[in-house]
Amino acid sequence: MKVAVLTSRWPWPLEKGDKLRLYHQLRSLSSDVELHLISLVDEEPSAEARAALEPWVASMTAVKLSRWRRMLRMVWAPVSSRPFQVHWFYQRRAHRQVMRVLGQIQPDHLYAQLIRTAEYVKELHEIPRTLDYMDALSAGMERRAGKHAGPQRWLFALEARRLKRYEATVFDYFDAHTIITAADRRAIGHPERDRIATVPNGVDTAHFVPGPPPPEPPVTVSFIGNMAYPPNVDAAQRLVREIAPAVAADIRVVIAGATPTPAVRALAGGSVEVTGWVDDIRTAYAGSHVFAAPIVLGSGQQNKILEAMACGVPCVISPQVRAGLGPHLRVVEGPLSGEHVARAEAVLARTSEEAAQRLDELARGGELRRVLAQNARRFVEEHASWSGKTKLLLATFAVVPAPNPGQTDDKS
Secondary structure: OEEEEEEOOOOOOOOOHHHHHHHHHHHHHOOOOEEEEEEEEOOOOOHHHHHOOOOOOOEEEEEEOOHHHHHHHHHHHHHOOOOHHHHHHOOHHHHHHHHHHHHHHOOOEEEEEOHHHHHHHOOOOOOOEEEEEEOOHHHHHHHHHHOOOHHHHHHHHHHHHHHHHHHHHHHOOOOEEEEOOHHHHHOOOOOOHHHOEEOOOOEOOOOOOOOOOOOOOOEEEEEEOOOOOHHHHHHHHHHHHHHHHHOOOOEEEEEEOOOOOHHHHOOOEOOEEEEEOOOOOHHHHHOOOEEEEOOOOOOOOOHHHHHHHHOOOOEEEOHHHHHOOOOOOOEEEOOOOHHHHOOOOEEEOOOHHHHHHHHHHHHHOHHHHHHHHHHHHHHHHHHOEHHHHHHHHHHHOOOOOOOOOOOOOOOO
C-alpha cells in the first residue's frame, strides 16, 4: 500500500509532540507500507532533518508557506468562521503544490495529521483519508481561555468555539479518524465521535532506559518539554512559584527543553535552573530524581511522562496528565505508604499543595522512588510500545471512501 502523509510541520527535530508522534509512526509504518511525506514548512528543512527521515519514507516534499501571505490571511481571519490556526497553515499556492505532489504519488491512502491540514485534502474524495485529530484542540483552548482575562480571554474563547465547530464539521470529510486519548474523543462535538479510533503515543524503550540514580542532596525535581508551549509555560511557573517553595526537603528544580520563553527564563535563579535546548534529552532525565508535571491547561497525552517513566524517573502528575495516559496506569493518591506505592506507576496530585506534599515525601524517601521507578519502567514496556500503537493506526488505512463525502462549506 502507498500512503501519503500530510503534516503541518517537518517531523524533525523532535522538540514538539506532533513531530515525535509522526516520526515514530513513520518508523513503525515503514515496514508495512510505502510512505510519502508532504510537510508544510516555514523554511526549507536542513540536510540533517531530511536525512533523519530517509530510512522510513520513499519520498519527501517540503511545501514552503509564504510569510507575507500568512500575515495577509490573518488580517481577515477574524471575520471568517474557521479557526485562526487553520488560516495560519493554509495557503492556496501551497494547496496547488500539495495537489500536484499527490497527483504524482497516486497514493492508495492519505493520512493527515491535525485538523490544520484538513483544508488541503478534505475535498479529495477519490482517495481514502484518515485524519489524526491528535487532541481535542478546542478543549485545550477553552482551558487557556479560563486562565486569562480581558482581550486574551475573549480571543482564546473565540478560537475555542471555532475549533469546536470545525472539529465536528471536518469529521464528515474523512473516512477514518484517530485521536490520542478517549478523554479527548469525548470532547469532539460530532454525534459519531465514537467512530474515532484511539491511537495513543508510545515510547522508544530501547532509547530511553534507566540509568544510575544521580547523586544527592539536593534531590532534583525536573520538568521537561517544549518551553514555548503555553501549557508547559504555565506548568513550569506553577512548579517554581507555588509547589517548590512549599517543599520542606532540600530540592533543586530543573526546567529543561527547547525555546524557553522570557517568562520561563525569568524563573531561573537560586535553586532553579532553566537549561534551554538539550542536545540529548536523556541527560535531563538521567539527572532527575523526580519528574513533576503539574499541567492543567493542555490536552491529550504527554510524551514527556512516558519518556520519564521509561528512564525510571518517578512522576508526580496532575489529573489532566493522568487522563491522557490510558486506563492501565495505576496511580497512588494521598500520603505515600509502601503498600499503595508498591501497586502504583505514578503519583497523582490534584492541587499545588498536594504536589508539594508528594514531592516532599519522595525527596525524603529513596525507597519510595526506587519502587515507583521500577513500576513505571514496567508499565511502559507492557503498555506503551510504538509498534503496538502504530498497528492501531494501520488498521484505519483499510477503510474505503464513504458514499457521501461530506458537505461543502464556505471558502472563506
